[in-house]
Amino acid sequence: MTYQKTQTAPADAPRREILTENGILTLRLTGVWRKDRPFPDIQPVLAALAATPPPKALRFDTAGVAGWDSLFLTQCRAILALAGERRVDVDLSGLPDGTASLLELAQKVPERQGAARKTSHAPFLERMGDLGLGLYQATGNLLEFVGEMTLACLALARGKAVFQRSGLVALMYQASIEALPIVSLISLLVGLILAFVGAIQLSQFGAQIYVSTIVGIAMVRVMGAIMTGIIMAGRTGAAYAAELGTMQVNEEIDALRTFGFSPTQFLVLPRMIALVVMMPLLCIYADLMGILGGFIVGVLMLNINPVQYLTHTWQSVPLANFWIGLVHSTVFGVLVAMAGCYRGMRCGRSALAVGQATTSAVVTSILAIIIATAIITVACNIIGV
C-alpha cells in the first residue's frame, strides 16, 4: 500500500462561498464537512458579519453539503453567536436536516453564570497564603491522626481494641513471608556492593579481612534497617494507602463507622502492629543476607578463609550495633505504617485521589525514614554508642 499526499484537495472537500445581495448574507456551502477534511478559514464570514453596517439577514444554502458532523456545528455556532451579537436576522432553514435542531438543543439551557472556571493566575501573595493555610491544616490533620492512633494503642493496651485477629495474621504474613524474596535479593546485593567498594580500597593495604568489618557494621547498624524500610515503604506502605483509599472510595470505611467500629482501631491498628512486629525481624534477616553478600565477595574474590571471615565479623561488630539496627527498624515500621495508613484514611473519593494517596504514602515514608535515620545517628553519637 502506498500513501500519497496530494497537493490538490479532494473533489468533496468542504468549500464555502460568501454571497452578499441587497444586504443579505448567504453562505453557500458544498462538499463534506467532517473532521477529517480541512475546513476553509472562518475569518471571512466573521469579517462579513462584523462589517458596518451589519448585514440585514443571514442565510444558508447547503444543498451541496454531502455530509457533516459536530465540527461543522461548532463553526455554525460561532457564526450564530456573532450574528446574535450583531443582531443579524438568521434563517436556519437552509441548514441540513438535524443541524438546526441540534443547534437549538445546545442553546436551550443557557450557560450557567459562573460555572465556567476562571483560569486566572492568583497573585504571588495569595498563593503563599494558600500554601501556608494548607500547611497549617495538614499539620492539624496529622496531629489528629497521631492522636487517634495513640488512643487506639491505649485501647489495645487495655485489651479493648476492636479488630479482626484473623485479619492481623494475614497482614503479618503479607508484611513478612511475602516480602522475603525481595528483601533477600536487595540485602544480598547491598552486602555485595559494600564488600566490593571496601575491597578495592582495603586490598591496597593488604587489609582485605576488614571487608568483613565494613560489611558487618554497615549492614547491622543501619543499612539492613534502611533497605528493609525502603522496601516496605514501596511494597507495604503503598499497599496500605491504596487499600484504605479504595475502601474510602467504596464507602467501606463509612460502613465500618456506622456499625460502631473505629476505623483507626479496626484498620490502622492491625497494620501498625503487623509492621512494627515484622520490620525488626525482616531487618535481622536483611542483616544476615547482607553479611552473606560480603562473605561471597570475601571468600570467592579476596580468597579469605570462610571460617576466618565469619569469626572476624562476629568479633569486630559490637553487639550495640545490632540493637541500634533494631531500634531503627522499629521506628521505620511505625513511620511506614503511619504514612501509608494516614494517606489512605485521608484519601478523597476518586480513582485519582487513590493514586495520589499511594504516591504520597511512598514519598512520605522514604522521607521520614531518611530523616529518622539522621536523627537516630546524631542521637547515638551524642550518647556515644
Add this chain to the structure above:
Amino acid sequence: MDASQNSAPAAPTAETPAIRVENLTMSYGDFVIMRDLDFTVQRGDIFIIMGGSGCGKSTLLRVLVGLKEPAAGRVVYREGSLWDAEPEKRDQILRRTGILYQSGALFSSMTLAENISLPLSQYTRLSRKDIRELASLKLALVGLAGFEDFYPSEISGGMCKRAGLARAMALDPDILFFDEPSAGLDPVSAHLLDELILELRESLGATFVVVTHELASIFAIGNNSVFLNVDTRTMTASGDPKELLAHSTDPNLRHFLTRGQE
C-alpha cells in the same frame, strides 16, 4: 413549613416518631447545601428523601446516620438527639439502624458470610455456629442462599446490593436507611428490590428511609416523603408522594414528580 403540617402521616400514633429532624442545616465549609429541614419519620413509614441530583440527598443521609455533623439543628431518634449525644451513646443509637450504601460497601476482604457476621460477633454473645446460621438466613432472605463463601468481587453489582441489605439487617435494626437502592440496577432487579423492601416492612415492622430519585420506586413503596429543592436549598414539601402528585401546587415538585412533563 406549611406543607409539612398539612400532610398528616399515614398512620397517626400517639407514640414518639422514629426520627424527628428539627431545623437541620448542612454545609460543606461555608457552602450551605440545605437549610431549615424539618420533618418527622413515623414508625413503620417508608420515608422517601427525594430531589434532583446534587441537592444534598446523600448528605442528608450521612447526617442522619452519624457520618457528617450538621451545621445546625437536631436529629432526634427515639433514644435521644443524635448529635448532642456522647460518642458512646451515639454508637448505641446507631446500633438500632442499618444502612445499605449506594455501592453496597461490602468489606472486600471478607466473604459475604463474614461481612454479615462481623457486627453479630461484635455486639452479640452468640456462638460461631449461631452466627453462621444467622448470616445464612439473612442471605437467604435477600435471595442469596448458597453464596456465603463468595467474596464481593466475585458477584454482580445487584447481588452486592442485596448482600449489603442482608448485612444492614444483621442486627435486626428498627430503622433501615437506603442510599439510592435502585441506582445501577436493571428495571426488573430494581422492582424486585422494591418488592423486597415492602415485604421486609411487613414482616420486620421496621422503618425505612430511602434516598432515591427513581419515580417508579417513589410511588411504589413510599408512604411519606420529603422533597429537597436544589434551587432554594430548602425542603419544599413533605407527605405521601402520591398525595403530593395529586394535590401539590409547587411547580418544582410537580416538575420532578411528572418527569418534567408539567
